[in-house]
Amino acid sequence: MTTQKPLQTAKRPVNLDLSTIKQPLPALVSISHRITGVMLFVGLVFALWAFDASLSSERGFEAVRDALAHNFFAKLVAWGLLSALSLHFVAGIRHMAMDLHFADDREGGIRTSKIVIIASAVLILLAGVWVW
Amino acid sequence: MVTNVTNLGRSGLSDWLVQRASAVILALYTVFIVGYLLLHPQLDYLTWSGLFERTSMRVFTLLALLSIAAHAWIGLWTVVTDYIKWTNLRLALQAFVILALFVFVVWSVQVLWGA
Numbered sequence: 465m466t467t468q469k470p471l472q473t474a475k476r477p478v479n480l481d482l483s484t485i486k487q488p489l490p491a492l493v494s495i496s497h498r499i500t501g502v503m504l505f506v507g508l509v510f511a512l513w514a515f516d517a518s519l520s521s522e523r524g525f526e527a528v529r530d531a532l533a534h535n536f537f538a539k540l541v542a543w544g545l546l547s548a549l550s551l552h553f554v555a556g557i558r559h560m561a562m563d564l565h566f567a568d569d570r571e572g573g574i575r576t577s578k579i580v581i582i583a584s585a586v587l588i589l590l591a592g593v594w595v596w
Numbered sequence: 597m598v599t600n601v602t603n604l605g606r607s608g609l610s611d612w613l614v615q616r617a618s619a620v621i622l623a624l625y626t627v628f629i630v631g632y633l634l635l636h637p638q639l640d641y642l643t644w645s646g647l648f649e650r651t652s653m654r655v656f657t658l659l660a661l662l663s664i665a666a667h668a669w670i671g672l673w674t675v676v677t678d679y680i681k682w683t684n685l686r687l688a689l690q691a692f693v694i695l696a697l698f699v700f701v702v703w704s705v706q707v708l709w710g711a
């Protein structure tokens with residue numbers, strides 16, 4: 465068993481400043497997964513408002529329907545949330561596939577990162593077509 | 597072993613498992629709702645409210661709501677512990693997230709059971 469040296473005394477460079485490190489593709493997918501997760505948390509209030517209104521009464525339902533059909537801001541929020549959900553969903557599936565040791569080596573990680581980016585881009589486009 | 601006092605399950609393994617289980621539930625719920633809305637382009641109020649009057653749909657929705665609360669808490673806990681180094685601010689943000697998720701659950705249960 466080797467004893468672990470503290471990072472400072474080990475003779476190797478240590479740089480934990482993320483902004484100065486070139487991020488490989490899997491790192492970009494990882495940070496996007498986190499950012500979209502935070503976006504979805506913030507978006508909960510809009511989704512729940514629409515859910516509440518749509519079930520409150522016939523008028524409430526029509527108000528939500530009308531907003532999603534004609535209101536630019538409502539469409540933008542809906543598309544934004546569906547886009548965040550698309551990436552978070554696909555990246556989450558990649559995460560769980562890696563838990564099952566599917567493509568969990570370096571090459572596999574890069575390959576599945578590309579798949580995540582392409583698949584979520586397609587879903588974001590389709591969501592845009594649906595909303596607008 | 598470092599024992600954390602602010603994460604959901606007090607253990608990384610427990611959080612890991614809850615995060616996956618809630619992810620699977622949320623993925624299924626998402627596919628169901630998006631599929632339902634795509635299959636009903638001319639959806640009206642009676643059909644929509646009828647869907648959420650079914651006990652099965654209420655149970656499925658409640659399961660999804662509680663999954664959102666657990667999943668968001670574990671996810672945001674991870675994010676704030678990684679990036680917010682100042683303890684007071686981190687605890688304040690964690691308190692805000694817990695309060696927001698609590699309001700979210702109470703509000704959505706009220707909507708679901710038509711209070």
